[in-house]
Amino acid sequence: MKNQELSQIFYNIAQYLFMEKVPFKPQAYLKSSEILQALEEDVEDIYRQGGVELLEKIPSIGRGLAKAIEEYLQTGTIRIYEELKKRIPVKLEEIMGVEGLGPQKTRVLYQKLKIKDIKDLEREAKAGRISGLFGFGDKTEKNILEGIAFLKRSKGRFLLGEILPLVREVEERLKALKEIESLNVAGSVRRRKETIGDIDLLAVSKNPKKVMDFFVSLPGVVKIWSQGSTRSSVRMKEGFDMDLRVVPQRSYGSALQYFTGSKEHNIITRKVAIEKGLKLNEYGVFKGSKMIAGKNEEEVYKAIGLQWPEPELRENHGEVEAARQGKLPKIIRGKDIKGDLHCHSDWDGGENSIEELIKVARALDYDYLGISDHTQYLKIENGLNERALLRQRKAINKINSKLKGFKVLQGAETNILNDGRIDIKDEALKQLDYAIAGVHSSFKMEKARMTERIIQAMKNPYIKILSHPTGRILKKRDEYQADFDKVLRAAKEYHVALEVNAHPVRLDLNDQNIRRAKEAGVKMVINTDAHQREQLHLMEFGVAQARRGWAENKDIINCWSLDRLTKFFK
DNA sequence: GCCGTTTTCGGCCCGACTGTTTTCAGTCG
Numbered sequence A: 001m002k003n004q005e006l007s008q009i010f011y012n013i014a015q016y017l018f019m020e021k022v023p024f025k026p027q028a029y030l031k032s033s034e035i036l037q038a039l040e041e042d043v044e045d046i047y048r049q050g051g052v053e054l055l056e057k058i059p060s061i062g063r064g065l066a067k068a069i070e071e072y073l074q075t076g077t078i079r080i081y082e083e084l085k086k087r088i089p090v091k092l093e094e095i096m097g098v099e100g101l102g103p104q105k106t107r108v109l110y111q112k113l114k115i116k117d118i119k120d121l122e123r124e125a126k127a128g129r130i131s132g133l134f135g136f137g138d139k140t141e142k143n144i145l146e147g148i149a150f151l152k153r154s155k156g157r158f159l160l161g162e163i164l165p166l167v168r169e170v171e172e173r174l175k176a177l178k179e180i181e182s183l184n185v186a187g188s189v190r191r192r193k194e195t196i197g198d199i200d201l202l203a204v205s206k207n208p209k210k211v212m213d214f215f216v217s218l219p220g221v222v223k224i225w226s227q228g229s230t231r232s233s234v235r236m237k238e239g240f241d242m243d244l245r246v247v248p249q250r251s252y253g254s255a256l257q258y259f260t261g262s263k264e265h266n267i268i269t270r271k272v273a274i275e276k277g278l279k280l281n282e283y284g285v286f287k288g289s290k291m292i293a294g295k296n297e298e299e300v301y302k303a304i305g306l307q308w309p310e311p312e313l314r315e316n317h318g319e320v321e322a323a324r325q326g327k328l329p330k331i332i333r334g335k336d337i338k339g340d341l342h343c344h345s346d347w348d349g350g351e352n353s354i355e356e357l358i359k360v361a362r363a364l365d366y367d368y369l370g371i372s373d374h375t376q377y378l379k380i381e382n383g384l385n386e387r388a389l390l391r392q393r394k395a396i397n398k399i400n401s402k403l404k405g406f407k408v409l410q411g412a413e414t415n416i417l418n419d420g421r422i423d424i425k426d427e428a429l430k431q432l433d434y435a436i437a438g439v440h441s442s443f444k445m446e447k448a449r450m451t452e453r454i455i456q457a458m459k460n461p462y463i464k465i466l467s468h469p470t471g472r473i474l475k476k477r478d479e480y481q482a483d484f485d486k487v488l489r490a491a492k493e494y495h496v497a498l499e500v501n502a503h504p505v506r507l508d509l510n511d512q513n514i515r516r517a518k519e520a521g522v523k524m525v526i527n528t529d530a531h532q533r534e535q536l537h538l539m540e541f542g543v544a545q546a547r548r549g550w551a552e553n554k555d556i557i558n559c560w561s562l563d564r565l566t567k568f569f570k
Numbered sequence B: 001g002c003c004g005t006t007t008t009c010g011g012c013c014c015g016a017c018t019g020t021t022t023t024c025a026g027t028c029g
Helices: A003-019 A025-038 A043-055 A065-073 A079-087 A092-096 A103-113 A117-127 A140-156 A158-176 A189-190 A210-215 A249-260 A262-274 A297-303 A319-324 A355-365 A388-402 A447-459 A484-493 A511-519 A533-548 A562-569
Strands: A182-184 A198-205 A221-227 A229-236 A240-245 A280-281 A284-287 A290-293 A339-343 A366-369 A407-410 A412-415 A435-438 A463-466 A499-500 A525-527
Touching: A003 A025, A003 A065, A003 A079, A025 A065, A025 A092, A043 A065, A065 A103, A092 A103, A092 A117, A103 A117, A117 A140, A117 A366, A158 A182, A158 A189, A158 A198, A158 A210, A158 A533, A182 A189, A182 A249, A189 A198, A189 A249, A198 A210, A198 A249, A198 A319, A210 A221, A210 A229, A240 A249, A249 A262, A249 A280, A249 A284, A249 A290, A249 A297, A262 A280, A262 A319, A284 A297, A290 A297, A339 A355, A339 A525, A339 A533, A355 A366, A355 A388, A355 A533, A388 A407, A447 A463, A447 A484, A484 A499, A484 A511, A499 A533, A511 A533, A525 A533
Parallel strands: A198 A240, A339 A366, A366 A407, A412 A435, A435 A463, A463 A499, A499 A525
Antiparallel strands: A182 A198, A221 A229, A229 A240, A280 A284, A284 A290
16 A cells, blocks of 8 residues: 555655745645545546546545646656755754744755754754854754754653543642633544644633743743743653643633644634634634623534534544534443443453452443453463353352342353354353454455455354454554454444454544444444453543444444343343 | 646745744744
8 A cells, every 4th residue: 555655655745845935835745644534535546446546535645746646646746846855865863853943944954064964963953053143043952963862762652541540630729720720631632532642721710920921831841942921831750741821811712612623623713614604723713803692611502503512523524514414423421331342251361350440330320241251262361161161151150149230141252263263162152141253363464365255254143342453552553454344244243243342552443433433333342351340430532433433322332221232232 | 847828937825933133944734
């Protein structure tokens, strides 16, 4: 698949054009770069099927870029790109990945000091040769060195699961300040993206100076990037940045809307406003110079003729059009979850007994809990064999006989062997309330075989859930190769629910795949895969991901009553 | 370079802060 390569090339061309201050063209390249990055179909397939004409059907790809794609597919290179590279042969991703360096500065650094990559950059900055260049001073040089150090440390983004607890701590501290009238987290944290670049906070206060002074002296602040009366920015010791903006009450809604993003969502909403002869910015909705909305988000959206979209929907994935027609989905909420169907007890070496897990599940107000221990193939996890499963069946029956208003289900997380068979015999699977199947070995299998392997497993009549369906581990392991469309078709045909694994490093299915599953009419289940009782609380991350994937209660089987769920399993 | 159309041209989101200037360019979000 050449999508990513082309996306990168168009990104670089855009930056070169920015350097030469070509108007508007770079934005066009940038836009197409983003489109290609997110495009699910293979551009090469599209080109093979319909040539340049079909490529032009891709949004933001016109005649010029379609030709460029064709050139790349045929020759492996794009002429204008090669020329631009020759003129300024710089590793753009590296240099411009440093905070504060954009195309203009990158150009100067190359022309004056022949800086080509981050190594050159660090060397020249340390030697003090950067300050003094036109447009560069001591501070810029120092910031460059700090930016390089950050890149080395963090590789950029943080997992939502790492960040959210820290954000909540900061929120608590700020809310305790009496000068703060309202406080909200905005940005990608509010949208619950799986990884977070930095944190945006928004506050209302009549005394912004006091608030900013307090903010920049919060415990954990290691550097103050900027401090003003409306915006301040700091680096925390964990390595991420936080922005706090103070806005007047009357603009709070429009500011929250604006700073929640996404950028793409905002561009569209502003255009919607323009169509209606209005102007939308972070201060409000304006008709001429008259402000007609702004104090809360609902009225802002209403003023421009849109239904209020949940933050998780604001990714310019069709939500604005849906909001215009009043057809936004009624996405699930955390309290709709009625049980967790994937957790591990001490039977397979997990940390807690079934009874201990039940306690937490009841505290979460669940109606049921599915124990799904590993099975025998996973020796390292003390996987259960057929006899152990039977013993566990009896134990669970006994526990259930003592419970009122709550039910423990017996599942099992079985393993999909390389040929698609399940590592537990059908006679034993039959005794379970449901069985989960997952790939836990041979991740690197070739695509067609992997697809067939997974589909074979789903054909087993006792398999009701496919756990972590794509196998990715954030920042560590890519998805395994499988044809997801075929997996979806099989899931539908054989009535298998696909898991949305809630663990913050998995989140598998991810938002886009959840959306695809929903559109294919495939049912899903949000599970924590907890190996200790505290992890049952990770459910919120799975719910957030499902919300980002537009999932509604009808799509998620553990939003259903025990009766309906039991029928699904039957 | 794309898009949309009142369709082959004209518009493309826009404001805050920094660091460098000496009135503003560059970067970021």
